[in-house]
Amino acid sequence: MRVAILQMTSSDDPEENLASLRTMLRDAIGQGAQFALTPEVTNIVSFSRKHQEAVLVREAQDLVLKGLQAEAKALDIWILAGSLALKSEAPETRFANRSLLINPEGEIEARYDKIHMFDVAVSAEETYRESAGFAPGDRAVLAHTGIGNIGLTICYDVRFGYLHRALAQAGAQIITAPAAFSPGTGPAHWQPLLQARAIETGCYILAPAQTGKHKASAGKSRSTYGHSMVVSPWGEVLLDAGTDAGVFCVDIDLAQVDEARRKVPSLTHDRSFEAPK
């Protein structure tokens, strides 16, 4: 199967982002892709709560999602909307950071709300408090599909290996890890974390990322690390997309999942042990 990783520099305008998605999806089809994946917060990168409140809507009303569903059907392709920022159902007033898997009929096969919130002070200049704006999910999601068993994760989740282990032990062959990784942590952490998750689980890791300097939104600008990746179940980096936006295709073969797990069956070697005191 050929997968297309759509590396983007999303702006704070969902319509503009949908327009560039349409162009990139045609490029992906031209390259023969059967599954296209977009980064975290594909529909909007903005640090302004006020702006997000003004433009974001609930899942059922979201035009980027509707647009992607129409494209999936028209182009006969699977699409992972890595994540969309969406309004939640009342009484929750924070947004949802939701990953949605769309099949070639344009139907939503699976949805996952990011579980781990990025509440981190990387440095004095670079701090994040995702849980102020987004409500965390509390359910791991594994989609059994015609193109494999796909476990959904988002960005900061990459640091929580127990989630990936649970997905793999439930049958995942592919784990998706869309991201808007921070420039402060990316250089040291992004690639080794993805490789570790691949090696521990024997899964393909597909990690489409936001990249570059995003247009200032309400006076606040933001940069993301880029370097979208595909990592094999053996832990080899099959794609490092660098820092330019674009469409990057890689062929994957799910037989490699069985092969990696046959060589090192660590997923089946869990032991229970007394907790440390």
Ligand SMILES: O=C(O)CNC(=O)[C@H](CS)NC(=O)CCC(=O)C(=O)O
């Ligand atoms: O705020 C939004 O618009 C959407 N959410 C994000 O971009 C989130 C929280 S700020 N980013 C991450 O999780 C980066 C994790 C990371 O960089 C690390 O683990 O080092």
